[in-house]
Each structure stands twice: as C-alpha cells, then as structure tokens.
Amino acid sequence: MIHRAILAAAGIFAATMATAQTKVPFALDWKFEGPSAPYFAAIDNGHFADEGLEVTIEAGSGSVQTIPKIATGAFPMGFGDINSVIKFLDQNPGAPVTAVMMVYDKPPFAIVGRKSLGVSAPKDLEGKVLGAPPPDGAWAQFPVFAAETGLDVSKVTVEPVGFPTREPMLAEGNVAAITGFSFSSVVNLKRLGVEADDISNILMADHGLQLYGNAILVNTDWAAENGETVEAFLRAVAKGWTDVIADPAMGITALIERNPAADPVLEQERLQMAIAQNVVTDWVKANGMGGIDTARMDAAIEQLGQTYEYQNAPDASLYFTDAYLPEGGFKLN
Numbered sequence: 001m002i003h004r005a006i007l008a009a010a011g012i013f014a015a016t017m018a019t020a021q022t023k024v025p026f027a028l029d030w031k032f033e034g035p036s037a038p039y040f041a042a043i044d045n046g047h048f049a050d051e052g053l054e055v056t057i058e059a060g061s062g063s064v065q066t067i068p069k070i071a072t073g074a075f076p077m078g079f080g081d082i083n084s085v086i087k088f089l090d091q092n093p094g095a096p097v098t099a100v101m102m103v104y105d106k107p108p109f110a111i112v113g114r115k116s117l118g119v120s121a122p123k124d125l126e127g128k129v130l131g132a133p134p135p136d137g138a139w140a141q142f143p144v145f146a147a148e149t150g151l152d153v154s155k156v157t158v159e160p161v162g163f164p165t166r167e168p169m170l171a172e173g174n175v176a177a178i179t180g181f182s183f184s185s186v187v188n189l190k191r192l193g194v195e196a197d198d199i200s201n202i203l204m205a206d207h208g209l210q211l212y213g214n215a216i217l218v219n220t221d222w223a224a225e226n227g228e229t230v231e232a233f234l235r236a237v238a239k240g241w242t243d244v245i246a247d248p249a250m251g252i253t254a255l256i257e258r259n260p261a262a263d264p265v266l267e268q269e270r271l272q273m274a275i276a277q278n279v280v281t282d283w284v285k286a287n288g289m290g291g292i293d294t295a296r297m298d299a300a301i302e303q304l305g306q307t308y309e310y311q312n313a314p315d316a317s318l319y320f321t322d323a324y325l326p327e328g329g330f331k332l333n
Contacts, residue, residue: 021054022229027070027078029063029137029214032259034270035183037251042240044254051232057258062135062163063181063214071097076222077233079103081137082215086304086319090311096220099320101234101290103241104213104278109138111145111202112185113177114170120200122207126155131175133163138179141204141211143307148208167192183273187266203277210299212292213278215320223324230324238289238330245280245332248272280332288329291322 028036039057042048048055058075060066066080067088073096082099089095111130113119119128122145132139146153159175167188169175178185182201189199205211216234223230244251252268283293294316301314 020052021049022052022226023054023056024048024077024229024233025075026055026057026233027060027066027075027080028057029060029066029079029081030181030184031059032255033184033262034187034252034255034267034272035274037248037255037267037271038240038244039237040240040254040258041243041251042236044257045240045243047236047239047243048233051236053229053232053236055233055236062133063137064135064140066217067097070217070219071095073219073222076219076226077230078217079214080217081107081140082212082319083107083300083304084137084140085215085217086301086314087140087308089318090314093312096222097217098220098318099215100218100223100230100322100324101216101237102212102292102320103215103289104274105281105284105289106203106205106278107137107141107209107211107213108181108183108274108278109141109145109204109209109211109213110180110182110185111138111177111200111204112170112180112182112189113200113202114173114194114198115200116198117173117176119177122149122151122202125177126152128176129157129159129174131159131161131166131169131178133161133166133179136163136179137214138181138204141209142179144209144211144303145204145207147306148303170194182277183270186273187270190269191263191266210296210303212297212300218324227324234290234324235326235330238332241279241289242330242332244271245275248275284329284332289332290325290329292320 063081064084066078069075070078166178170178171192171194186201248268248271252264297316
C-alpha cells in the first residue's frame with residue numbers, strides 16, 4: 001500500500017509539473033523552411049521542456065509583419081527584422097517591442113538575379129525590372145543598398161509581386177531580379193529548375209550594408225513580468241541552433257514532421273546556407289551568439305538614416321537589449 005501511495009504521489013507530482021509548463025506562443029517570420037529547424041529541434045530535443053516551457057510555433061508572412069504581432073501582444077515573442085523594428089519604434093514611440101537576441105549577425109537581405117537576364121552585379125539592375133514583395137525585409141533595406149552601391153533607382157523598374165509569385169516570375173523571365181532572403185530565393189529558384197550557375201546571389205551585406213538581420217523579439221510589457229521565461233526561451237533556442245549546426249539532417253527531420261510537403265534535400269541546403277552565411281560569422285565565433293557590437297549598431301542606425309528620415313532621435317537602447325543574455329553570449333559548440 002505504501003508503495004502504491006508513493007507511485008500515486010509521484011504520478012500526481014509529474015502531472016502537476018506537466019501542467020506547470022509555461023506556454024509561450026512564438027511567431028516565425030516565414031514559412032516552415034530550413035532556417036526554422038532550430039526552433040523545432042529545441043522542441044523535439046527537449047530543450048524548451050527542460051526549461052519549463054511549452055512552445056508553439058506559428059508560421060509568418062514576412063519578417064516585417066512579425067513586429068506588430070509582438071507590439072500588440074498577440075504573441076509575446078517572435079522572430080523579425082531589427083531594422084524594421086527601428087523604423088516601427090520611430091513611427092510608434094513607446095510601442096512595447098524590442099530585440100533580445102541577434103540571430104542573423106549577417107543579414108540575408110539579397111538581390112537575387114539571373115545572369116542570363118543580365119544581372120550579375122548591383123549596377124546591372126539599372127534598366128531592368130526588379131520584383132519586390134512590399135512586406136519583404138530585403139525590399140525594406142533596398143534604399144540603403146542603392147545608396148551604398150551608387151545605384152540610380154530612377155533607372156530601375158520596380159514591380160510589386162507577391163511572395164508566392166516572386167521566384168516563379170524570375171524563373172519565367174518576367175523580372176530580371178528579385179529582393180529576398182538569399183537562402184529563400186536561391187533555393188526556390190533551384191527547385192523551379194533554374195541552373196545554379198545562372199543565379200546571381202548579391203548579398204547586400206557584401207556591398208556596404210552595416211545592418212544586422214533578424215532577431216528574437218519580445219513584447220517588453222510581457223518581458224518585464226516574465227524575465228526568467230525570456231532567459232529560459234533564449235537558452236533553449238541557442239541549444240536548438242547548436243544542435244542543427246552539429247547535425248543539420250536532424251534539424252530537417254524535425255522540420256519535415258511539421259511540413260511534410262517540403263523537400264528535405266533543398267531545405268537542408270537552405271538551412272546550411274543560413275548557418276554559413278548569416279549565423280556562424282567570424283564575429284559570432286569570437287564573441288558568441290546573441291549579442292551585438294555597439295559600434296556596428298550605431299553605424300547601422302546612422303546608415304538607415306541616409307535613406308529614412310527619423311521622426312525622433314534614434315536611441316539604440318530602444319531596439320536591442322542584452323539583459324536576457326548570458327555574459328559573452330551563447331557559444332555554438
């Protein structure tokens with residue numbers, strides 16, 4: 001009887017612990033594709049559960065669109081473009097949103113063109129048609145890219161396109177280039193049959209951009225009441241990234257469980273592009289993942305100001321805080 005009582009008590013304790021898991025809805029910037037694998041790996045490998053979290057992940061429709069979801073409190077945390085956060089807070093002073101963990105140390109903003117259509121370098125866009133989805137994070141940074149490369153935007157015909165039609169229009173030759181995240185557009189074009197040697201992947205960060213990319217965002221009102229939860233979430237995310245860096249195939253297995261229609265080979269290529277080009281940079285190797293270089297952030301804010309007129313004096317402390325990060329960031333090994 002005592003043995004049964006102990007087992008019953010243990011069962012009650014386990015059930016209580018299970019119900020004590022803190023629920024955290026998380027808004028992604030985009031569809032369930034390769035670069036979202038770390039968040040699913042963090043679920044499947046128990047990292048969120050170990051931190052006492054029950055995390056649900058919702059697909060997004062563009063990195064710019066995540067921001068109002070966080071600011072309105074529809075989601076406590078999400079993944080979005082920090083440059084768009086800067087502009088959003090300038091236009092909506094006091095809105096409760098900020099970045100707490102940098103993920104894309106080198107942003108994937110890119111002009112992706114076809115060499116056979118005459119686009120291999122930035123200046124080649126002059127006289128061409130550029131397809132750009134209005135909510136696209138890369139399109140949002142195009143004015144800075146144009147200024148840095150001396151591109152005459154009056155000679156570029158911009159065609160607003162939808163995300164679903166962006167790569168097909170380029171594959172069919174209806175536009176000569178598109179804006180997008182490099183790993184999204186390049187891999188999508190390959191899937192559509194465009195030969196790899198016909199694709200020009202013009203990363204904006206290789207042409208003068210000081211800007212950062214996507215980061216983990218939080219609703220600051222919620223974070224003020226749930227600081228330990230934010231810290232726990234970031235620890236689990238860092239472990240998820242560490243897992244997929246060590247074993248990308250494992251991450252794609254976790255992804256395919258949520259998106260069975262995805263091509264695992266292409267999604268692994270997409271994930272590995274994101275890791276190599278955007279996440280594991282030389283700066284991250286030396287300084288850890290999650291933080292920022294304050295001098296670079298100041299330069300990025302100034303660079304945005306070359307093509308965007310601030311309504312209020314910019315303040316870097318409004319856009320990013322390392323308060324929820326460990327000292328020295330997360331080591332990805």
